[in-house]
Amino acid sequence: MSASRSEVHIRTKSRRQALQVVSASAAMALMPKFLRGETVAPLRVVVVGAGAFGGWTALALQRRGAQVTLVDAWGAGHSRSSSGDETRIIRSVYNGDPVYTDMVLRAASGWKEAEERWGRRVFHKTGAIYMFEGDDAFARSSLPLARARGITVEPLTLEEARHRFPQIRFAEVRTAYWEPDAGYLLARGSCELVREEFVRIGGTWRVASAKPGAVEADRMRSVQLSDGDRLEADAFVFACGPWLGKLFPDAIGDGIVPTRQDIIYFGTAPGDQRYDESRFPVWINFGARLLYGIPGNERRGFKVGDDSAGEVVDPTTLERVVSPNALRIARAILARRFPGLVGAAVAETRVCQYEFSPTGDFLLDRHPGASNAWLAGGGSGHGFKMGPAVGDDMARLVLDGTPTATKFSYGRFEAARAARRKASGKRTHS
Numbered sequence: 193m194s195a196s197r198s199e200v201h202i203r204t205k206s207r208r209q210a211l212q213v214v215s216a217s218a219a220m221a222l223m224p225k226f227l228r229g230e231t232v233a234p235l236r237v238v239v240v241g242a243g244a245f246g247g248w249t250a251l252a253l254q255r256r257g258a259q260v261t262l263v264d265a266w267g268a269g270h271s272r273s274s275s276g277d278e279t280r281i282i283r284s285v286y287n288g289d290p291v292y293t294d295m296v297l298r299a300a301s302g303w304k305e306a307e308e309r310w311g312r313r314v315f316h317k318t319g320a321i322y323m324f325e326g327d328d329a330f331a332r333s334s335l336p337l338a339r340a341r342g343i344t345v346e347p348l349t350l351e352e353a354r355h356r357f358p359q360i361r362f363a364e365v366r367t368a369y370w371e372p373d374a375g376y377l378l379a380r381g382s383c384e385l386v387r388e389e390f391v392r393i394g395g396t397w398r399v400a401s402a403k404p405g406a407v408e409a410d411r412m413r414s415v416q417l418s419d420g421d422r423l424e425a426d427a428f429v430f431a432c433g434p435w436l437g438k439l440f441p442d443a444i445g446d447g448i449v450p451t452r453q454d455i456i457y458f459g460t461a462p463g464d465q466r467y468d469e470s471r472f473p474v475w476i477n478f479g480a481r482l483l484y485g486i487p488g489n490e491r492r493g494f495k496v497g498d499d500s501a502g503e504v505v506d507p508t509t510l511e512r513v514v515s516p517n518a519l520r521i522a523r524a525i526l527a528r529r530f531p532g533l534v535g536a537a538v539a540e541t542r543v544c545q546y547e548f549s550p551t552g553d554f555l556l557d558r559h560p561g562a563s564n565a566w567l568a569g570g571g572s573g574h575g576f577k578m579g580p581a582v583g584d585d586m587a588r589l590v591l592d593g594t595p596t597a598t599k600f601s602y603g604r605f606e607a608a609r610a611a612r613r614k615a616s617g618k619r620t621h622s
């Protein structure tokens with residue numbers, strides 16, 4: 193256990209005192225009995241949020257014998273959630289980071305097992321091409337790790353790349369890499385499949401907005417639902433995506449920032465299948481901006497997204513109309529990379545939001561002020577693929593007290609949030 197793991201932050205009554213650090217042994221004494229192995233299941237757990245993080249967490253907890261109620265304000269994978277678009281990329285190239293690379297491998301097994309249980313296909317193996325107009329360290333640094341883990345990532349000469357994908361114009365591309373086992377996942381569709389399985393195995397599903405209850409003697413007793421019900425439980429998990437800061441203004445606040453992200457689906461010419469998944473891969477273009485896309489799937493069109501963080505938004509009230517600037521940027525990459533799509537009409541648009549943590553890493557840890565409440569969020573634009581692994585990690589954290597990776601700890605999140613606020617000249621706690 194590293195130093196940061198051995199510390200647990202608790203909230204004091206005084207707002208000025210804010211967060212205090214107590215020793216690991218004191219924290220043990222504060223733990224609910226079930227965390228010390230003194231009670232037996234079924235443990236009653238409420239999970240708030242049925243996106244990728246909360247849905248998979250509820251399912252994992254229920255599969256492990258807990259008695260779980262999953263609550264969402266609008267439903268699983270709804271249009272305003274970060275998980276609510278049609279598709280999300282799954283790839284193993286992760287800037288050489290072993291924690292995320294190993295997590296993708298676990299998640300990929302989880303998706304496969306779930307597909308078998310559901311009898312439905314949600315993973316589409318198209319392969320992914322990474323194109324670099326400048327420094328390619330993101331892929332290059334991943335090669336030794338990929339080799340060690342048995343993941344295929346091939347550097348492509350530009351000649352090979354042109355030969356494989358004549359639909360792509362490689363002007364300005366200096367290097368390219370190919371990951372044949374990457375692809376995309378059905379996003380909102382799989383959130384609903386997770387929810388359905390959760391209900392099938394005995395979980396309780398509620399559509400309502402939930403408000404965290406008061407914390408007494410270091411424990412949360414209940415959450416208050418918008419329909420008037422109050423749900424009592426032994427443990428609570430809040431997986432509220434871009435809403436997490438609103439629910440916990442002190443513990444999270446501006447630590448998780450919802451930013452606007454526009455997505456455009458372009459329609460191909462009648463009968464033109466060159467950009468469909470049968471002939472075209474997931475692509476990521478590292479240039480002045482990081483742009484990415486997913487080939488035509490389920491007749492929705494050729495998807496183009498921009499990874500640059502947009503303006504800060506309120507995920508409840510955001511008007512989800514794509515901006516002229518986003519359309520201009522998407523058309524510019526079509527013109528530079530995909531000449532067969534120049535002039536393609538917009539078939540559909542989506543406006544989603546990232547939920548950025550200060551480090552870009554997930555937050556998967558205990559709430560600093562309640563020993564029986566946990567937080568799962570900070571997907572930061574790359575969390576969807578990890579759903580099954582996040583669910584398993586959260587279930588082990590809640591049921592067994594097994595810590596997640598240090599980089600997902602609240603201590604690290606809070607330190608980075610404080611540093612960011614200091615750098616921008618703001619007070620850490622109000």
Ligand SMILES: Cc1cc2nc3c(=O)[nH]c(=O)nc-3n(C[C@H](O)[C@H](O)[C@H](O)COP(=O)(O)OP(=O)(O)OC[C@H]3O[C@@H](n4cnc5c(N)ncnc54)[C@H](O)[C@@H]3O)c2cc1C
Nearest residue numbers: 241243244245265274275281402433544571574575576577
């Ligand atoms: C444009 C875009 C592209 C992305 N691309 C990728 C990609 O290619 N690959 C990848 O892996 N990831 C990608 N991501 C990131 C990924 O989609 C997110 O990290 C992930 O979906 C976050 O899931 P979540 O469960 O944390 O949040 P959400 O999906 O937002 O779920 C949170 C849920 O909590 C509910 N909720 C909130 N507050 C309350 C409350 N008080 N009461 C009840 N319910 C509440 C909400 O209704 C919502 O359903 C992308 C994200 C965006 C926006």
